[in-house]
Amino acid sequence: MSTPARRRLMRDFKRLQEDPPTGVSGAPTDNNIMIWNAVIFGPHDTPFEDGTFKLTIEFTEEYPNKPPTVRFVSHMFHPNVYADGGICLDILQNRWSPTYDVSAILTSIQSLLSDPNPNSPANSMAAQLYKENRREYEKRVKACVEQSFID
């Protein structure tokens, strides 16, 4: 059955294929348009460079009026990513706007990798190292990057 959410997700997918933003990709899973797999490539000139990080995006019938649940499947070490892969990002919570689409979500997460917000930590260790010991932070992130090749 075609619902507004499903219709909109088809549009989002079409746009992602026709006009793909650099460094991100995503597609619905084979038998369910409400669950997507996505990949974000670590942005250049950041410790995440060269990493290929996998995510899942789960939509409800209330999309795009409510945000989807986005989660990293790849192991991450980042101030705003929880141990379970959940992401602490304002546009996925209280600043969600129905004008965002999948492409906007993925590019926002990509820029969160470049610019973490250590004042709103989901991983307090990562936030602390980011602020106080950048070298150790980068070492731990690079370990995630290497892990992401194997995953």
Place this chain on the structure above:
Amino acid sequence: MSEKFELSGEQTHQEGQINQDELILQQQRQIQQEISESTPLVGELESISSLNAEYSSDEVYLQKIKDLASKYKFVRRTRPDGNCFFRGFSYGYIEKLLSNKDEFKTFYTLAENSKSSLVELGFPQFTVEDFYDTFMEVLKRISDMPTLEESKRELHQLFNEQGYSDYMVVYLRLLTSGQLQREKDFYSCFIEGDRTVIDFCHQEVEPMYKESDHIHIMAACSAMNTGVRVVYMDRGNNKQVTEHDLPEGSTPYVHLLYRPGHYDILYPN
């Protein structure tokens, strides 16, 4: 500053880094579900005295309902989901326009031109289009009905279909946001704290389920080129309900009943 940070870090550790955001969202979803199971998005016409049932032993309210009944015939309830102003206002406005073909046509043209002006303001065309198309489809379906009665029935039906109804709300929220941004010098005086108009729009106007205040109503009226009378009914000491016309001095086209935290539609005598 750094001490404070370490403290909160400690706390997060103790809680085993539970994903708090999701717990909060989950609870919000549950509350919203309970509300939606008990109230339609937009209800049928009810007599003003039907409000008495909610205040059986509250003299202040009962007195005010009496006053309200001397000015208004009916009330139409909307679902209290944070979208009630936008849903009630758009329903009431379109319903009223239906009885005047010329006014409806003028509004239809205004709506037709609204997408390009949002895109000019920097709204993403791709997603705005999705809401715009539905908004126009609803206007068209309603006005294509052969009789006024059928138009009203179609309006009522579409506004009670979640998919259509919510898209109407979203598009009106976007139009309101656009209006605030277009006249940001004026509206910035009404925003508390050091938020910019754009921040305010992103946090309080565009997201669904965010409640509306004066500033939303003024901008929404401006965007739709109309006026609203908001009739306040609260536990204040005066015996009568208070009326506010927004924008000030305008001729009210839609009448809304405001009780703290919620808007319903009113129909004058």
